[in-house]
Amino acid sequence: MMRDPWLSATGPVLCVVGARPNFMKMAPILRALATHDPALPALLVHTGQHYDADMNDQLFSGLGLPRPDVNLEVGSGTHAVQTAEVMRRFEPVLDANRPSCVLVVGDVNSTLACTLVAAKKGVPVAHVEAGLRSFDRSMPEEINRVLTDQIADLLYTTERAAHENIAREGIDVSRAHFVGNVMIDSLLVNRPLAVPAAETLRRAGIEPSVFDVTRGYGVVTLHRPANVDQAETLGPLLAVLRAISERLPLLLALHPRTRANIERFGLHGEVSGKRIAALPPQGYLEMLGLMSGATLVLTDSGGMQEETTALGVPCLTLRENTERPITIEQGTNTLVGRDRGAIERAVDQILSGGGKRGRVPEFWDGRAAERIAAHLAAWLARRRVEMGT
Numbered sequence: 600m601m602r603d604p605w606l607s608a609t610g611p612v613l614c615v616v617g618a619r620p621n622f623m624k625m626a627p628i629l630r631a632l633a634t635h636d637p638a639l640p641a642l643l644v645h646t647g648q649h650y651d652a653d654m655n656d657q658l659f660s661g662l663g664l665p666r667p668d669v670n671l672e673v674g675s676g677t678h679a680v681q682t683a684e685v686m687r688r689f690e691p692v693l694d695a696n697r698p699s700c701v702l703v704v705g706d707v708n709s710t711l712a713c714t715l716v717a718a719k720k721g722v723p724v725a726h727v728e729a730g731l732r733s734f735d736r737s738m739p740e741e742i743n744r745v746l747t748d749q750i751a752d753l754l755y756t757t758e759r760a761a762h763e764n765i766a767r768e769g770i771d772v773s774r775a776h777f778v779g780n781v782m783i784d785s786l787l788v789n790r791p792l793a794v795p796a797a798e799t800l801r802r803a804g805i806e807p808s809v810f811d812v813t814r815g816y817g818v819v820t821l822h823r824p825a826n827v828d829q830a831e832t833l834g835p836l837l838a839v840l841r842a843i844s845e846r847l848p849l850l851l852a853l854h855p856r857t858r859a860n861i862e863r864f865g866l867h868g869e870v871s872g873k874r875i876a877a878l879p880p881q882g883y884l885e886m887l888g889l890m891s892g893a894t895l896v897l898t899d900s901g902g903m904q905e906e907t908t909a910l911g912v913p914c915l916t917l918r919e920n921t922e923r924p925i926t927i928e929q930g931t932n933t934l935v936g937r938d939r940g941a942i943e944r945a946v947d948q949i950l951s952g953g954g955k956r957g958r959v960p961e962f963w964d965g966r967a968a969e970r971i972a973a974h975l976a977a978w979l980a981r982r983r984v985e986m987g988t
């Protein structure tokens with residue numbers, strides 16, 4: 600392909616974040632690019648896919664992320680509108696900054712949108728957390744993963760199974776590099792700073808006399824459309840949680856989508872009471888504190904399946920599949936879907952026997968971002984030679 604004359608092999612690495620799960624992945628990468636010798640200049644672009652203070656500011660500051668150099672402020676919309684709006688607003692940022700490459704993380708709409716824009720302009724794309732597959736194309740994230748990996752130049756992976764997935768889709772496996780898990784880099788750096796659960800509750804106005812975390816508790820997050828968008832699904836799920844809370848008090852950190860649907864379906868009664876507390880979305884250090892002290896975690900989040908594996912806390916995943924199989928094979932994760940019996944049996948096992956303890960997977964060692972910086976620096980240096988710049 601003819602390269603545009605403005606293509607640069609010396610420009611900054613344009614790092615893209617859009618939504619909450621991107622932030623904890625990008626923080627260690629930015630640090631590693633800055634501390635690499637020589638430093639790799641980087642710019643941080645926030646697409647603004649997530650914009651609430653709860654979903655955004657609190658997380659940014661908790662992770663020590665720098666203020667974004669550019670905020671595209673796209674906000675919410677249908678998938679088509681959001682993806683298109685990110686693309687439309689990202690293109691002039693590429694033109695103005697002439698990056699040596701675009702670095703995207705994860706599987707959100709912003710990941711795919713920025714990858715598409717860059718790839719069509721001949722700007723190399725590095726995808727961090729590549730190759731994960733749930734094999735469930737009803738998940739928007741799965742579409743984002745499959746398409747991003749097809750057109751990205753560098754695929755940095757968190758687990759070896761990702762390489763088989765990539766090969767199966769006809770992608771040149773020499774583009775894939777096993778570097779480990781940047782999410783765990785963040786976790787290991789921030790663990791000593793985690794906010795104790797009792798403190799988080801106190802800040803939410805919940806006294807220890809009402810909810811005593813020292814006697815064991817579970818943490819719950821739910822936000823996948825498949826779990827929360829229909830009353831017939833969300834209602835029974837909340838009813839199971841209420842039943843579990845009779846035996847183990849539960850703390851729910853509610854995503855705005857879930858909170859809105861609970862209101863809309865009139866389910867508020869299911870998540871209030873002495874043994875079940877609904878909190879707003881939590882900051883990173885608060886969530887880390889909540890998970891670290893928990894007896895178990897019930898979630899449909901991708902990242903929390905990995906974080907609980909790293910923390911050695913049993914995790915029950917309220918989905919039929921996972922794109923992160925290593926958390927089941929080696930870690931503390933169990934898939935329980937939405938079936939009441941399966942969920943209750945798994946909870947029983949944990950309450951009676953402590954549950955899976957697992958082990959920490961290979962390269963989930965706090966150095967994944969360093970590996971990415973080292974590889975990317977060498978790759979860009981070779982490219983500079985090839986381009987004669």
Ligand code: UD1
Binds near residue numbers: 649708
């Ligand atoms: C997105 C990601 C998902 C990720 C999740 C984590 C995609 C396809 N999905 O899903 O992978 O796990 O973020 O949070 O990119 N809303 C707010 N404030 C915000 C953001 C959203 O109120 O800051 C509301 C929106 O109005 C919308 C709902 O929450 O109604 C969903 O937000 P959206 O960003 O569309 O998708 P998520 O479900 O958050």
